Amino acid sequence: MAVLLANLGTPDSPAVPDVRRYLREFLRDPRVIDVHPVGRWLLLNLVILPFRPAKSARAYASVWGGPGQGSPLLYHSRGLTDGVRAALGPGYAVELGMRYGAPSIPSALAALQATNPTKLVVAPLFPQYSSAATGSALERVYGIVGEKWNIPAVETLAPFYDHPGFIAAFTEVASRHLSAFRPDFVLFSYHGLPERQIRKSDPTGQHCLASAGCCDALVPANRYCYRAHCFATTRALAGRLGLSDDRHGVSFQSRLGRTPWIHPYTDHVLPSLAKAGKKRLAIMCPAFVADCLETVEEIGIRARDQWRSLGGDELLLVPSLNAEPTWIDAVAQMVRAAGE
Secondary structure, X not given: OEEEEEEEEEOOOOOHHHHHHHHHHHHOOOOOOOOOHHHHHHHHHHHHOOOHHHHHHHHHHHHOOOOOOOOHHHHHHHHHHHHHHHHHOOOOEEEEEEEEEOOEHHHHHHHHHOOXXXXXXXXXXXXXXXXXXXXXXXXXXXHHHHOOOOOOEEEEOOOOOOOHHHHHHHHHHHHHHHHXXXXXXXXXXXXXXXXXXXXXXXXXXXXXXXXXXXXXXXXXXXXXXXXXXHHHHHHHHHHHHOOOHHHEEEEEXXXXXXXXXXXXXXXXXXXXXXHOOOOEEEEEOOOOOOOOHHXXXXXXXXXXXXHHHOOOOEEEEOOOOOOOHHHHHHHHHHHHHHHO
């Protein structure tokens, strides 16, 4: 059986040309910047690429590891892949493929198809569904697999935002760090999305973002709603961690552009928490199963600096799942179930 672990991707290095190449591939994806093609071309080539690569390169340089490590996302994803391969054992071929950058999804699929598998299990490593991440990765996989003469049976892992294995693994990691840190508030910070993409996920056109409580429960209208999945993850983790309503909250980070993104924004929530007298803040980022630029730099460096400037005592970034044994076991369990 062939198993593809798919994640988003990373530049080859923190050098500006490599970051520019990565951003070009990433942001020209119509599922990422879902506007008219002419508008996307103008935005990418006249607004983003002339300026953003240098800024992003500095951010990547601040988290880049030494020889044999490189990007934290790639380093931890490789560790997970090796762990899942060992956990599944003989009879499974496991490869890592990035939607953008290397190792690419085409190269991973080529290696897997060389084993002549009877079934392909695709595991997008995005807990909450979004068309920009999960949808884009699956579109790429289906397009490549569909070009072949012999097409194996294909099974895809469903979004695992509240899967018991995912929740248990994140609970175990968080418990270790929260018990030592003793925060007075825990903020669950997720990657943001434009509001228009949330509305497009609602087949009724009448539920998502139409009321303050639209994400309080999962219903058919928000089955593919990224924001609703994030709140479901938060409810599950807060319950397992014993966090009362007044000791945790939800926010969204990593905005791009001037169009409205889903609220509340992480960098806007921090001043409110400081004003409310919170001093020891822990931030969890359960949209990311591997630590990456958005966790290590955006939260671990920039948000920590912001928190201290607001008078906070300390900010703890709770590590992601990376290649934790409980997470490796959970992924192997989900793969086995999908492959049955």
